[in-house]
Amino acid sequence: MLNDWMVERVLLELKDPSDAKCALGFFHWSTKRRNIEHGIRCYCIAIHILVRARLLNDARALLESLLNKTKESSSRVIVADTLLGCYPVTDSHPIVFDLLIQAYAKLRLTDVAFEVCLYVEKHGFSISLVSFNTLLHVVQKSDQFGLIWDVYEHMIQERTYPNLATLRIMINALCKDGQLQKIVDALDRIMGKWNSSPSVIVNSNLIFRVLEQGKMEESMVVVLLKRLLQKNLIPHSVAYSLIIHARIRLGSLDSGWEMYEEMERRGFQANSFIYTSFIGAYCREGRIEQANVLMQAMEERGLKPYGETFDHLIIGYANLEQLEGCLSVCDKMLSIGLIPSCLSFNTMVEKLCAKGHVEQVNSRLTLLLDKGFSPSDITYTHLIEGYAKKDEIQEVLKLYYEMEYRSMSPGLSVFTSIIQCLCHCGKLEDADKYLWIMKGQPLTPSVTIYKTLIAGYRQKGYSIRALHLQNEMDSLVIHK
Known part of the structure; x- marks a missing residue:
């Protein structure tokens, strides 16, 4: 058979x-x-x-x-x-x-x-390249943006270099992922305003992605860049800038500066991107004075700082809790028509509100809103917490209503601040109202919220309401 x-x-x-x-x-x-x-x-x-x-x-x-x-x-x-x-x-x-x-x-x-x-x-x-292109095309159509760059990186590692079809697929992926303008802006800061080729855009983005993931040693990044250079897939100015940027990102700041000085002696032209990379690294290490020296040198050389340059300084000053430095950089940005990123402004808000400087930060927010700044719920959370510590309930509620107007969902910390502030001001019924609003979100009240309300009602002699809240707290699975 x-x-x-x-x-x-x-x-x-x-x-x-x-x-x-x-x-x-x-x-x-x-x-x-x-x-x-x-x-x-x-x-x-x-x-x-x-x-x-x-x-x-x-x-x-x-x-x-x-x-x-x-x-x-x-x-x-x-x-x-x-x-x-x-x-x-x-x-x-x-x-x-x-x-x-x-x-x-x-x-x-x-x-x-x-x-x-x-x-x-x-x-x-x-x-073959045909098979890689087939795979990349389907991955791009499926919006698998992480996978498409993994495949492309592997191609370059294996010395399978892109053709026009490959680059078209990768540019489409950048567009769909909303990353195209970001990489074009970065290249403008390296090479000046000119139309970057698809090859430069795609391969520069590959290097940025590898560095952001931190999964590759510096020597391997350099090998990758050399392969791209050998095939004319990336210009020398971009490659050298990315090599220095790689060294900085991977933690070798001082040796990165030595490399930069050596390359400059060989004719490498400095650019805003490289200076900003160094400024960011110095700020992350708390070396704000050196960052400021570089900022001045950058401007003296006719290189234009951009939003990210100022953002690094704002975060650097904020982490050192230097109020005047933060506000000075923020004001300088506004004077030249720039606004800080939400991340840098939120860092400033958090640090300065914790130090009791909530009024100054709130006044800057008002200016920024007029310039088109889009705050996040984190921005309002820090401000509400700052005013709540001062028991300024009107400002707290004003910010809460502004959050509602902007269709933001207040989190647990916002309601905690509001309820604590109202209880400290003796407005227990209003505090109870926000407990009820909170439950309708739905958010589970924390132990802190219940204990604050219970203590307030007991202090006022309302033992029945206090007991009811105690029983409610005991019966719920709540945040510790």
Whole structure:
């Protein structure tokens, strides 16, 4: 009786390209007439025979059938592994692995496709640019922005360099992810205002992404940049700037400065991007004086600071709790038509409100709102906490209503501040009202909120209400 093993033997007898159509006919005949459920190995032998005979459409059809059959398998590389195992006995061609990657991509099994790509390359086979482009296209269509850059980075590491189709796919991914303007702005600060090519945009973004993730040592980043330089995929000015930026980001600030000075002696032109990188690093290390010296040097050289340059200084001053420095930088930004980022302003608000300077910060917020600044709920939370510490209930409620007007959802800390402030001012009924509003959000009141209300009611002699709140607190699963 015909079985799968016998089918394999017959197929191998028909492995010569001249017999490939007979092999395919026998494969289908044995399925329909003999009701044989072909195993993975049998499929793979047939696929290899078809590939060797360049019957690629037939090979693709069998591959798709096999992948649909095995997609629930516990092993994601079972088909690739079997194809590798059958490869020597069929005298096949490496293109079979390209067809495999393309078939996975067509079925939108993109994670598996990339895993199989790595697996196949580990066994000595290369994947073509066409297959990478096919995979990148499907990944981009699926909005898998992390995966698309992982695949692209792997391509460069393997010395498979992009063509126009690749770059078009990657630019589309940057657009869809909302990152295109960000990288174009960064390049403008390195090279000045000019139309960056798709290659420069894509490959610069790759380096920025690698640095942000912090998953690669400096030496590997330099190797990556050298490969891009060798293929003219990135200009020297950008490459040198990114090498210095990489050293700074990876924690070698002083050696980064030494490298910069050496490169400048060799003719490297300084730019706003490099100065801002150094200023940010000095601010993160608390070396605000050196950051200011660089800011002055930058302006003396005719290099224009931009929003991020000032943001670094604001955060640097805020972390050192230097009120005047924060406000001075913020005012300078406003004077030249810039506004701080929400992150830097929130850092300033948090630090200065904690020091009791809530009025000065709130006045700056008013100015910023007139300039188009968009505060976050964190901005209001810090301000409310600052005014609550001073028991300025009118300012607290004013900010709360402003949050509502802006369709922001006050969090636990906002309600805690409001209720504590109202209780300190003896307005227990109003505090109770905000407890009720809070429950309707829905937010679970904290132990602090309940204890504040209970203490307030007991102090006023309202023991029944205090007992009710005590029982309510005991019955709820609440924040500790």
